[in-house]
Amino acid sequence: MTTPLPTQPTLSPPSSSSFPSSRPVVLITGGHSGIGLYASTHLALRGFYVLIASRSAQKVNEAIEGIEQDHPELKGKGVLKHVQLDLTDLKSVRGCVAEVEGGVGRLDVLINNACLHGGGTPYLILPNGIEQMVCTNFVGPALLTSLFLPLLSKTTAEMGGDVRILNVTSDQHTAAPKNIHFTSLEDFNRPYSKNPSGMAGCRVRYGTTKLLLNFLTTHLTSSLLPALPPSSSSQPKPILALSLDPGWTLTPSSLATVPSFLSPVLKLFLSPLEKGGEVLVWGATSDAVRSKALGGKMIGREGKVLKETGTGGIGEGERERAREVWRSLEEGVWEGR
Numbered sequence: 525m526t527t528p529l530p531t532q533p534t535l536s537p538p539s540s541s542s543f544p545s546s547r548p549v550v551l552i553t554g555g556h557s558g559i560g561l562y563a564s565t566h567l568a569l570r571g572f573y574v575l576i577a578s579r580s581a582q583k584v585n586e587a588i589e590g591i592e593q594d595h596p597e598l599k600g601k602g603v604l605k606h607v608q609l610d611l612t613d614l615k616s617v618r619g620c621v622a623e624v625e626g627g628v629g630r631l632d633v634l635i636n637n638a639c640l641h642g643g644g645t646p647y648l649i650l651p652n653g654i655e656q657m658v659c660t661n662f663v664g665p666a667l668l669t670s671l672f673l674p675l676l677s678k679t680t681a682e683m684g685g686d687v688r689i690l691n692v693t694s695d696q697h698t699a700a701p702k703n704i705h706f707t708s709l710e711d712f713n714r715p716y717s718k719n720p721s722g723m724a725g726c727r728v729r730y731g732t733t734k735l736l737l738n739f740l741t742t743h744l745t746s747s748l749l750p751a752l753p754p755s756s757s758s759q760p761k762p763i764l765a766l767s768l769d770p771g772w773t774l775t776p777s778s779l780a781t782v783p784s785f786l787s788p789v790l791k792l793f794l795s796p797l798e799k800g801g802e803v804l805v806w807g808a809t810s811d812a813v814r815s816k817a818l819g820g821k822m823i824g825r826e827g828k829v830l831k832e833t834g835t836g837g838i839g840e841g842e843r844e845r846a847r848e849v850w851r852s853l854e855e856g857v858w859e860g861r
């Protein structure tokens with residue numbers, strides 16, 4: 525990374541099972557595997573309390589055991605914790621937010637990292653009426669983010685936090701059809717091809733969910749964050765939203781995006797885990813995010829600006845499409861209509 529990372533506060537054990545409000549808190553979805561696991565580990569090492577939001581307590585507890593074995597300095601500190609979250613179940617999304625609001629009371633960094641990948645994820649309409657990849661990769665994270673805004677706002681206004689929302693996207697957003705609009709649930713659930721569960725169909729569906737996540741960054745930057753209530757503190761840091769692209773990275777899920785006989789070839793093109801994971805750690809900790817005014821942008825490895833997802837770069841066209849997506853969520857998609 526080109527930009528030095530700031531020093532985080534020294535770790536100290538929490539005084540009770542809940543987290544003390546004096547420590548920066550990060551919540552990362554899917555932080556028990558792949559790129560998310562790297563980020564959970566390295567953010568814990570840098571002094572964050574790390575809430576790993578996952579549908580499996582067992583997977584998270586095993587991941588925490590592994591982290592503590594590799595980094596004995598974290599053992600017994602209680603700085604990593606599971607929070608229940610299933611992004612395909614919007615009641616679970618609400619429950620996750622309530623648990624963090626009630627039990628932790630602070631959130632400095634929200635990382636929307638969890639996803640269903642583009643290889644072999646069947647096209648499936650969930651009982652809530654939303655297609656599973658769309659719900660996991662976009663609708664669930666958008667609701668989670670929206671419900672967390674009051675706590676994020678409180679963290680910067682009352683606790684002086686350096687608050688950031690990081691949406692983990694991908695260059696695959698370019699696989700989404702051009703000039704696509706989302707004005708109804710049917711638009712979100714579009715299968716795009718005759719075989720939406722096949723390799724090519726999955727890729728378009730996955731890319732479209734990443735485009736939608738970029739729209740979330742845009743809409744947060746242009747509308748939702750500026751509209752938060754004014755702070756009582758004199759100089760709070762504005763909340764920033766970024767899209768982050770970790771780039772092609774070797775994880776079990778990225779390998780599974782091609783048939784197994786092609787895995788050895790794909791491995792040649794995938795970078796080691798730390799290359800992708802560092803992008804998330806950078807997004808959460810780098811001073812350059814503020815000093816270079818990177819809010820609203822899409823950032824790749826070494827802090828490189830890949831695409832301006834927000835105000836100024838793409839212009840009113842993208843902002844309007846992002847507003848349209850948000851309107852559709854509020855007008856019924858969150859309720860499966």
Ligand SMILES: NC(=O)c1ccc[n+]([C@@H]2O[C@H](COP(=O)([O-])OP(=O)(O)OC[C@H]3O[C@@H](n4cnc5c(N)ncnc54)[C@H](OP(=O)(O)O)[C@@H]3O)[C@@H](O)[C@H]2O)c1
Nearest residue numbers: 554557558559610611612637638639694772773775777778
């Ligand atoms: N790897 C790459 O080359 C690459 C490139 C560009 C962007 N990315 C992005 O980087 C992020 C991480 O990718 P990765 O390769 O590290 O994948 P990964 O290890 O498969 O991580 C995905 C995580 O999402 C979780 N998840 C899936 N469905 C969920 C649900 N319904 N509720 C809550 N969590 C759920 C998974 O948990 P379970 O264990 O419960 O399934 C898993 O922990 C993704 O956003 C991906 O799009 C990756």
